[in-house]
Amino acid sequence: MMQMVNLTIDGKQIQAPAGSSVLEAARSAGIYIPTLCYHPDLRPEGACRLCMVEASGARTLVASCVYPVSEGMVVKTNTSKVREARKTVLELLLTNHPKDCLCCQKNGDCELQKIAADLGVRKLRFEGGETRARTIDNSNPSLVRDQEKCILCGRCIRVCRDVQGMSVYSFAGRGFNTMVSTAFEHDLLNSACTYCGQCADVCPTGAIVEKDDTDKVWAAINNPEKVVVVQTAPSVRVA
Numbered sequence: 001m002m003q004m005v006n007l008t009i010d011g012k013q014i015q016a017p018a019g020s021s022v023l024e025a026a027r028s029a030g031i032y033i034p035t036l037c038y039h040p041d042l043r044p045e046g047a048c049r050l051c052m053v054e055a056s057g058a059r060t061l062v063a064s065c066v067y068p069v070s071e072g073m074v075v076k077t078n079t080s081k082v083r084e085a086r087k088t089v090l091e092l093l094l095t096n097h098p099k100d101c102l103c104c105q106k107n108g109d110c111e112l113q114k115i116a117a118d119l120g121v122r123k124l125r126f127e128g129g130e131t132r133a134r135t136i137d138n139s140n141p142s143l144v145r146d147q148e149k150c151i152l153c154g155r156c157i158r159v160c161r162d163v164q165g166m167s168v169y170s171f172a173g174r175g176f177n178t179m180v181s182t183a184f185e186h187d188l189l190n191s192a193c194t195y196c197g198q199c200a201d202v203c204p205t206g207a208i209v210e211k212d213d214t215d216k217v218w219a220a221i222n223n224p225e226k227v228v229v230v231q232t233a234p235s236v237r238v239a
């Protein structure tokens with residue numbers, strides 16, 4: 001039988017399976033904690049630190065997606081200390097973000113944009129420093145990678161490696177120069193990518209999106225005599 005532990009989150013008495021995370025316990029009780037690197041289908045990594053909470057027994061804020069529940073634990077998910085820490089994390093992420101939401105394909109469906117709105121981020125305190133300039137990989141028929149929009153959550157790496165068994169992506173570089181890269185920094189066309197689209201599906205921002213050929217389709221409809229080539233994805237690999 002599954003062993004359960006008792007804990008309190010935001011004053012609510014909760015039972016959660018031993019070994020589960022504070023985030024899972026909170027979500028099962030309907031308590032919202034913002035996340036970016038966490039995805040329910042992937043192994044948690046604790047990379048973004050947006051899910052920080054106060055937990056009894058811990059001297060600092062903890063990342064709830066990788067912090068296990070324990071008997072008698074008291075968790076606070078919405079104190080001013082927690083909100084300020086999350087806001088700072090988000091502002092730092094946005095400082096190195098293109099901020100072209102209005103013309104981004106993910107506008108309105110972007111997790112970063114939604115959480116920034118939820119946390120009331122209106123202006124950035126940390127602008128003016130060095131930023132990373134990255135390229136856009138538009139080499140292949142299916143996906144567009146815009147590295148400037150990458151927040152290094154690692155979801156694409158995990159889904160490609162752990163779900164698809166391909167490992168097209170991995171982290172490269174250190175510190176400020178960390179990036180998600182393919183082997184030898186090749187573009188996707190010259191990598192092992194099979195264009196399954198899983199990375200685009202789990203990407204929380206517009207860093208990896210499916211190629212939008214809508215304009216070409218409309219051009220073909222409006223100008224039937226004009227030859228317009230609409231590229232389609234090669235065969236999809238299913239894990």
Ligand code: FES
Nearest residue numbers: 046048049051065
């Ligand atoms: Fe927990 Fe990113 S969601 S650290």
